[in-house]
Amino acid sequence: MKALIYKGPNIRAVENRPKPELIDPGDAIIKMLKTTICGTDLHILKGDVATCTPGRILGHEGVGVVDSVGPAVTAFHKGDHVLISCVSACGKCEYCRRGMYSHCLTGGWILGNKIDGTQAEYVRTPHADISLYPIPAGADEEALVMLSDILPTGFECGVLNGKVAPGSTVAIVGAGPIGLATLLTAQFYSPAQIIMIDLDANRLVVAKHFGATDIINSASGRAQETVMEMTQGKGVDTAIEAVGIPATFELCQQIVAAGGTIANIGVHGVPVALHLEKLWDRNISITTRLVDTVSMPMLLKSLSAKKIDAKLLITHRFKFDEILEAYDTFAHAADTKSLKVIIEAD
């Protein structure tokens, strides 16, 4: 079968690989229908993710059809249409019992990282009973691809950890796909104000369209002052870091109100300065999280009930044969104005 392979730093290729086979009794083999590319895939390609070694098939998102299941799988059968979670979870280790699927002792984020992923014709998914979700007949499968990773990530790491609440004020630093997914799911809780901050004017226009009440172009160098003006000098109840660099985490510290929360989503490569000399008496919380995807049942219900328009995130569509072009489009978002790209089976 065809698959997108990480060949080492800055090298990717479409190659032929054998179709995957069942290994553990809880495995399923899924014939992929639609997948997408994540910012993390770009990190891997840069060589930044040590757990992912050359030769790996990338991808941890998508929908597909069950091709076969292991003997311990009870919830799925050949022919079922399924949504694939980016996180595999056994459901029985101490972390899974606490809802921390991301730290499952035999799972977590392994797809397209420690084991082969979804950017291929077929994928093997471990712990299938917990890590796949049935797709109801008639559902929009393209929209569902947004549930594999980006929407639960924005919701769990940003919105839930950030304690977004009715009437509250929220700032989201970073209007890339993950920041925008956070913006969409933050509206589940009807905050009074959602301020979107980014350097890219186009993305801020998109953010307004997605429901931001205010936008700030941080190229001005006045993001902190502007947030303070917008919040009567108090700062925001929730500051969500959706970039992953010291400058944006610094901004979050500058704009968080006393009693507020900084929810980190960004993948950081270096330490940041934490200004405890200013924050020690400010009664704040700072949270980090790798998405657990435990909100998936809720998100599926919300999507069915049309409480969220997940397809807003999709800007481009490609056939699997065009996956290298899809990567280029996604990687050059400032030029292509891409958010999420859908890659369909040929």
Add this chain to the structure above:
Amino acid sequence: MKALIYKGPNIRAVENRPKPELIDPGDAIIKMLKTTICGTDLHILKGDVATCTPGRILGHEGVGVVDSVGPAVTAFHKGDHVLISCVSACGKCEYCRRGMYSHCLTGGWILGNKIDGTQAEYVRTPHADISLYPIPAGADEEALVMLSDILPTGFECGVLNGKVAPGSTVAIVGAGPIGLATLLTAQFYSPAQIIMIDLDANRLVVAKHFGATDIINSASGRAQETVMEMTQGKGVDTAIEAVGIPATFELCQQIVAAGGTIANIGVHGVPVALHLEKLWDRNISITTRLVDTVSMPMLLKSLSAKKIDAKLLITHRFKFDEILEAYDTFAHAADTKSLKVIIEAD
């Protein structure tokens, strides 16, 4: 009246001052019976607390007798014995309504900081109805002095923020008075393990006596390794920082388990490095807090019910005339083995 005055960096003196008078309708004047010295008082004396200017009467802890009350005070009358909270709270601003008394718009920690404090014969206490607590007849007033600041600080900033829970594992970094107060109140929640970490062998012995299940002398340079061994390589559910320097906050980051919490109590003077490059995917929380003393009613009930032995924290007793000696004893804790010192009215 006699009072202990901050005269500028490293200068203190007992001087005569006029007896304070009622200013606002919600004020009370309290004749002090017993007070104590806080680590923060030493910070002020070093010149580290910008809000406290020379000429200030220090002290924010103690018990006394109501001497007079303003016309808006309804809960207290002349002659009532009262416990003084270190935090003054109006009860009606947006922060007080949220239980954040520490950020009261007309209160917070002002006693012995922005207004004259309790290390004197009399003190004026603003917002008396909310900031004083009645002392039941027969109560041990010396024990109650420990409730003005140190016990609610350990409990709110360390134990509550740290989400200490039955069966959990806790490390407290710093076995000074505040760390030990945290240790005492952590036991309200029956964690399975409380590991106390300090450089001072004597204080670790005290910690064992106060209920620590394990002690680690960090002079060994092996605190991190030892905690990891004690927790089967997982780290602790709750790491409580009770010192206020980069090294101890660093240790907390090294020993917190996935899904755990770092609760900061220490007063920090400089930024610390936050290792988001390691922690971004560990699902942790970091909290800061200036004590709100909202747990005071609960602590009073627990003290009455003998669920905590607050007097364990008291090592030395002085008359007010000996307050300079009391300061010396408290400031040289390693030599004097002092924890909290009681200063009684002459």
Add this chain to the structure above:
Amino acid sequence: MKALIYKGPNIRAVENRPKPELIDPGDAIIKMLKTTICGTDLHILKGDVATCTPGRILGHEGVGVVDSVGPAVTAFHKGDHVLISCVSACGKCEYCRRGMYSHCLTGGWILGNKIDGTQAEYVRTPHADISLYPIPAGADEEALVMLSDILPTGFECGVLNGKVAPGSTVAIVGAGPIGLATLLTAQFYSPAQIIMIDLDANRLVVAKHFGATDIINSASGRAQETVMEMTQGKGVDTAIEAVGIPATFELCQQIVAAGGTIANIGVHGVPVALHLEKLWDRNISITTRLVDTVSMPMLLKSLSAKKIDAKLLITHRFKFDEILEAYDTFAHAADTKSLKVIIEAD
């Protein structure tokens, strides 16, 4: 001044009364601009509320202008436009400290009940600093009248107590003003399904317009079966009782899912049967609550941010001279299709 007086069971009259005067230092006198009538006022008129004795001026809702304040009031001044909470709260008793303003030892629901109320030209409001809210210039004061009681009641007793959540299923039994206020505020949390149940076809049409996803006319006698069909046999996560009679509480027990919550809002006059023989192993919660109005700051922010259209609840408007007609219109809601009626100062 003119005032609406409860003269004894089923007797009401507009009479002349002296303008109220300040009694306690925390009082304010408010010149009323707009008030309204509550279902509870009708209960009083039937003689069902023992705490309210003949001679009382009714009314516990409204907006007005500050006419004078006592010496302990610091947040308001003559001329300020204010929203009046139906609950008076001292902010310092043990209940107020816990956010249970409804049980304030010197307040609670006393306006138009134990002391004279708002259906008059002037009203005395105790504990003014906490029980009044400033109205920003330019705000729609008519909409704000809905915040005195009905919206916080629906929100606190129904939505918060009922743990309404994104993706969840909610049934509201009773589509009167309070049920509809619950419906409006439930949408702050984006539940997937809100089923409205009532006997009145008109009110169900209104409910659809207000955002109900489904409606059931319980006149059919098939409400339980219909809810079960709509929820795949599971029942609802949240069942909200907004009537106050045994039959509707019974229905809530029949439709609540395992793990769900029954939130009672209705004012009950007789005991109900609780089917513990069926519910003991169903992991449910049942809650009761007299509104605390602690959500007022949040509701004010949500109203300002246009997250809720409170004016939807207002169907009729009267001058104070027409208040008896306003009562008739409100009391015969099935005929007049009234929800809330606004009564303006002449």
Add this chain to the structure above:
Amino acid sequence: MKALIYKGPNIRAVENRPKPELIDPGDAIIKMLKTTICGTDLHILKGDVATCTPGRILGHEGVGVVDSVGPAVTAFHKGDHVLISCVSACGKCEYCRRGMYSHCLTGGWILGNKIDGTQAEYVRTPHADISLYPIPAGADEEALVMLSDILPTGFECGVLNGKVAPGSTVAIVGAGPIGLATLLTAQFYSPAQIIMIDLDANRLVVAKHFGATDIINSASGRAQETVMEMTQGKGVDTAIEAVGIPATFELCQQIVAAGGTIANIGVHGVPVALHLEKLWDRNISITTRLVDTVSMPMLLKSLSAKKIDAKLLITHRFKFDEILEAYDTFAHAADTKSLKVIIEAD
């Protein structure tokens, strides 16, 4: 093998049965070492539990040794010593994902109810990976039998649902084994007062020994008045029903404070009167729960850390050959002063 069989109402017998065999891939066969008898077993014997039909081997508690495991079991191997949870849980259905193991779609309380149980030489345990717990070498296996059902039931249904907290006041109505297990685990949260109420003077003496701060013999007919006196007329923060009859649930309604919680543990056979006419404005919660045993990991840690002395509950010991005598001893608790009886393999 020998097994205790429910033969129909009021008929029980020890009979020979074939050793159970693996059916599902997730099953284990356990050779029993120690089991016990539950109040529910007596209910079954009276014919009160419709789901348990004649011919069933009773028992849902105990420790044993793994004899064999199905191919999907990964956490256990032949020879492992294990604790058996009374609740079987798949870990992957919608209820298990929410921590409601009691409502697992293919599990829940089925052992000794819908499938054969533990009062036998061997038992088949479904969903073994989640429903069994490893016993560390050197642990006291007799104490661990108390963790199969009675301690998690008291803790989850009584203590957690009842929101027992430091400094709070608790009443437990019923000092039988389950009430006493609740008493033991309530102390994890250091409430200021635990009032134990029962008709049996001996059990009240035991309750004092187990840590109750106060006891009330309800034979006096003055339980309500006495609780009110003990709580300065406020009632208790938490009232726990541990009997299962209308009179005791009535008492809980009489003694719960405004803002408090009634946590039901008792198995009820008939409806009770809920006094909403008195409670509608008291801001209380009432909870029901079938134990989920999700607290098992915490309880195991607490037992290891000696935070609870589970063996206090064990009063009698029998060999399996004496199981009929064990039943008689347990059934006549008032005479035999039995709490829990241990039944050891011969």
